[in-house]
Amino acid sequence: MSVRRLAEDQFQPAAFAFNDENAVWADKTIQKYPAGRQQSAVIPLLMRAQEQDGWVTRAAIEKVADMLDMAYIRVLEVATFYTQFQLGPVGTRAHVQVCGTTPCMLRGSEKLMGVCRSKIHQHPFERNAEGTLSWEEVECLGACVNAPMIMIGKDTYEDLTPERLEEIIDTFNAGNGASITPGPQIDRHFSSPEGGPTSLLSEEPKAKAKTSAKKAEADAVSVPPSEAARPKSTDAETNPTLKTPHTAPKAAAKNAAAEAAPAVAEKPAKAAAAPAAAKPSLEDKNRPAGIAKPAAPDDLKLISGVGPKIEGILNELGIFTFAQVAAWKKAEREWVDGYLNFKGRIERDDWVKQAKALAKGGEAEYIKVFGKKPR
Numbered sequence: 001m002s003v004r005r006l007a008e009d010q011f012q013p014a015a016f017a018f019n020d021e022n023a024v025w026a027d028k029t030i031q032k033y034p035a036g037r038q039q040s041a042v043i044p045l046l047m048r049a050q051e052q053d054g055w056v057t058r059a060a061i062e063k064v065a066d067m068l069d070m071a072y073i074r075v076l077e078v079a080t081f082y083t084q085f086q087l088g089p090v091g092t093r094a095h096v097q098v099c100g101t102t103p104c105m106l107r108g109s110e111k112l113m114g115v116c117r118s119k120i121h122q123h124p125f126e127r128n129a130e131g132t133l134s135w136e137e138v139e140c141l142g143a144c145v146n147a148p149m150i151m152i153g154k155d156t157y158e159d160l161t162p163e164r165l166e167e168i169i170d171t172f173n174a175g176n177g178a179s180i181t182p183g184p185q186i187d188r189h190f191s192s193p194e195g196g197p198t199s200l201l202s203e204e205p206k207a208k209a210k211t212s213a214k215k216a217e218a219d220a221v222s223v224p225p226s227e228a229a230r231p232k233s234t235d236a237e238t239n240p241t242l243k244t245p246h247t248a249p250k251a252a253a254k255n256a257a258a259e260a261a262p263a264v265a266e267k268p269a270k271a272a273a274a275p276a277a278a279k280p281s282l283e284d285k286n287r288p289a290g291i292a293k294p295a296a297p298d299d300l301k302l303i304s305g306v307g308p309k310i311e312g313i314l315n316e317l318g319i320f321t322f323a324q325v326a327a328w329k330k331a332e333r334e335w336v337d338g339y340l341n342f343k344g345r346i347e348r349d350d351w352v353k354q355a356k357a358l359a360k361g362g363e364a365e366y367i368k369v370f371g372k373k374p375r
Helices: 020-031 038-053 058-068 072-081 102-106 109-119 162-173 204-221 245-265 308-316 322-326 330-340 345-349 351-370
Strands: 094-099 133-138 150-152 155-158
Touching (some): 109 162, 150 162, 308 330, 330 345
Antiparallel strands (some): 150 155
């Protein structure tokens, strides 16, 4: 863990006090704990102090320590251990926490951090010129399915592109952050699939089948007490169509099958699968122009988001070089995205920018532009 220290003295206020509303809240919070255990309220009180002033000051630490009868060093240990506490001044309108853990990193969080560097400050924890914005990289924020994502205050903003993050930062900086709906920023309901559900579209047949199964099971095991002690008669005694005991098993099986037939007939048909989206026509005017396979085609797999299968499909379309991909216009990118059923992935991964770097100078230029080797 990195060393965390309080801000310089020049930033520290002379005193701290909870406002009237927070003071009442703090007293009620302390009373939740048994006598002698009031120190358990240290984290809630520090969080409320941070929400009031934007960060945890030395004066706030001392005030909380006095309220809980704790040594100053004990409260300082808590504040410096948990990274949720900001120990220096942050943006007055937004402090952007960019998740940099593996799922978000794979989905483009580095580009989000690039936006923060260009629009806020080159270095984390540094405020912009107006003091309204700041940012930092954090560990997992718990919405990996909707990566990449950020958190501002207590709200998360997910499924981000660099362009959407720029809009969010500008909106917060203008003081209109409340107008942005938290959560996924694409056509997705919470963590459900993009574009809506694809399975279990109807619960009625499933519920009916479950009810029928339970009824059949109950009928099979329900035996009246008066019948339990009664000697079991043979099939030959109860079924006059059976001539000898040797035919009983076969006849019994036939009768059982006949009795079970209605239950099978009641089995609901499977719900029809959702129709797959139609691929754009190969004759569409927006299809990128292809070329004949060159003697030494480029390794398109160096573009993040292109694997062996996708490279094969691109080759079938006549796409063999980085220069071709770099020259795609918006309509052409949308055609390829629809043909591959990528749902915006080409834009999110920025194939064009990757291809331009690779076409210009190979891996060396890619590293220069993106700060890392191509995949």
